[in-house]
Amino acid sequence: MKKLVVVLLLIGIIAGLFISSSQTYEQQTIVPKLQQLLPGQPLEQPLSKLQIPYWGKTISVEERGYYYFVEFLARKSAHFFTFGALAAVFFWLLPKIRFRFFIAAFMTFLAASADEFHQSLTGGRTATWQDVALDMSGALVFLIIVQLFVSFRSNSRKSRTMG
Template sequence: MKKYIPLALLVVIIFISSSQSYEQQSIVPTLQKLFPNQPLHGFLSQFKIPYWGITVSVEERGYYYFLEFLIRKVAHLLSFGAIAIALYIALYPRKWRYFYAIAITFSLAAADEFHQSFTSGRTATMSDVWLDSFGGLVLLTLFVIILRPFRKKKNR
């Protein structure tokens, strides 16, 4: 049962986060204090990201909102990557646990977006489900690749 605790904690954190409005989660004021000189402004200005029918860019949204957008999306990738890894570990020694972990991560991402649709000021998008699932796939794959040499040593 102990092996499910990290997974449960991650799911609770995601649930609480999805229950908060954008205004409650916004880090724009903090970014404005931390980066008053807008470092990397020129570099970030080169990017235009299509997202949910709009283009997100420094030009369209402003420097701090664009930076916040990037941070939020990286948080999606890392959060669901951590969930996929926690699932993979919790499912040991089950066969096909890699695929189960990916499928369950996708299901949790979809459930998270559905839950988020009931939070005022938030939208549920399939783009975020795919982003979350991609984070799970990439981080879990890296985790499995990094673990491989250690497993070979253990089996000898």
Template sequence: MKKIIPLLILLIIVFISSGQTPEQQSLVGTLEKWLPNKPFESFLSHFHIPYWGILVSIEERGYYPFVEFLIRKGTHFCYFGMIALAVYAALPRFKYRTLSAAILTMLFAIADEFHQSLTSGRTATSQDVMLDTAGAITGLLIWKLIKTIKQRKFAKK
């Protein structure tokens, strides 16, 4: 039971976040205070990210909303990597544990997008599910790499 508690906490946080409107989650005001001189604007102006049928860029959204977009998508990626690791830890040891953790996390991402679609001003996108799943797979691969490196160091001693 102890192994499932971190997963439940992470899923509750996702559920609460998905139930918030864009206005409730906006970081623009905070970014304007923290980054008054628009650092990296010239660097970031080179990026045009295809997302939901448009190219998201500084020109399309403005500096602060674009930075917020990058933070949000980076958070999605990392957070679902953490969820995948929590799923992995909660599962019993068996041959397809890593694959099962990735699939379950993808299902959580789909459920999260569905829940988000029920919130005013929010939409569900398959691109977010793919981003979340990529974060899950990356988190699991990093975990496997760390375990392999540790096992090799231990075997050499």
């Protein structure tokens, strides 16, 4: 039953990625929703101090405007967390073999690369290696957390059976 839930989660993440990569920026933008949800531009002062180098540009509130900058942060956070979750799902679906961490990371890299390629086929969208790097950073962070959890759990079980 647990494997079925994880497989369904995998299907959901991949379907979500496919749908997202198929949409143009105009179909996907959350700026109008942000304008409704964040009237008065809360946290504008601290956010205006952030400058993020990305794709040869510096992304900031000054450069993009408040709502477009918040959208940028949300979109890049979605990359990080979605591919982190995907890596964790790959990890849990793989048999308990020695290199499953690296296999899950490689499978996530392939998925991230395929996602960027698919996005490049969508009008008005651009594929970037920076997004693959961001995807992989999320994947590696999640995989490290999962690996630590598995190791801790394994050590905890060993100490209970020995004690």
